[in-house]
Amino acid sequence: MKKLSPNAIQALKEALTHIYWRKQDLRSFIYHTVENKLFISTIDWDNNRKAESAGILVERMIERPDLYEKDLLNLFDVTMHFDDFSHLKQWDDPETKITRAKNAVDALRRHAKGYFQLKEEKEKVEARRSVFASMQKEKESFSNMIDVLKSDFMRLVVEKNAQKRGFAFEKFLNSLFVLFDLEPKESFRIAGEQIDGAFSFDGNDFLLEAKWQEKPIDLSDLFSFGGKIDGRLKLTLGLIISMNGFTESYNESNSSLLKAMLLMDGTDLMAVLEGRIDLKDMLFRKRRHASDTGDIFFKFGDM
Secondary structure (H helix, E strand, O other), X not given: OOOOXXXXXXXXXXXXXXXOOXXXXXXXXXXXXXXXXXXXXXXXOOOOOHHHHHHHHHHHHXXXXXXXXXXXXXXXXXHHOOOOOHHHHHOOOHHHHHHHHHHHHHHHHHHHOOOOOOOOOHHHHHHHHHHHHHHHHHHHHHHHHHHHHHHHHHHHHOOOOHHHHHHHHHHHXXXXXXXXXXXXXXXXXXXXXXXXXXXXXXXXXEEEEEEOOOOOEOHHHHHHHHHHHHOOOOOEEEEEEEOOOEOHHHHOOOOHHHOOEEEXXXXXXXXXXXXXXXXXXXXXXXXXXXXXXXXXXXXXXXX
């Protein structure tokens, strides 16, 4: 393979870093662009920063042209023709993110034009279209699965038996976390404690507490859940989902027991089921807000 300039290589890494905000969206873009998909899973997307993952990916492809030459050229080609940045509008300061992404793609075109001929041959245009069509098909499949879960949830809403509904709610949440690749664990008992579930997100293990009762959850319930979290490893956090919300007392305590959990209510859950926000994005923003402000209940309506 003809040697690519260092500037072109660096420009590709920068463009990949900025065209998507979420690491999982970038991973999906790359997955649908290359043919050799197996090596993508050897990169630690969860714990690496996005720029680190993009850099590792490109360097590995350059080091093994015998395996990845075609994939690298495809990645250059598709990224150089990336022109839809509307998905960045949902994040904070979207104008800055869109401008940064456009500038990175423009820089990639400048540095790589000596290597690649930017001709709009029909076959190349169709190849690029197939990448995005494949991604769109995956999104539609995901949307269909969300619709199924939403239907399951609506059946829970009309369930009159509170005990039966509570048990089914735990099962429902487990299915929801499976869909969002959160590696959930179903309810279990340990040392006399009942844990409604557990999952992993962005380098942290979370305990889950699921509450579906008529009245909002009060401070005593939060302290009880905080005690369960406190007995675990340092990086363990908690998520408590209360369908009917929480009393205002949740923000009246500075106890450390409450600083290791995030709160989520029925309105937050419906926003996920209606596709208005990704569950992982919601968890990320709740955790970031709690870290910045100390407020453990960042409502979707305030995001």
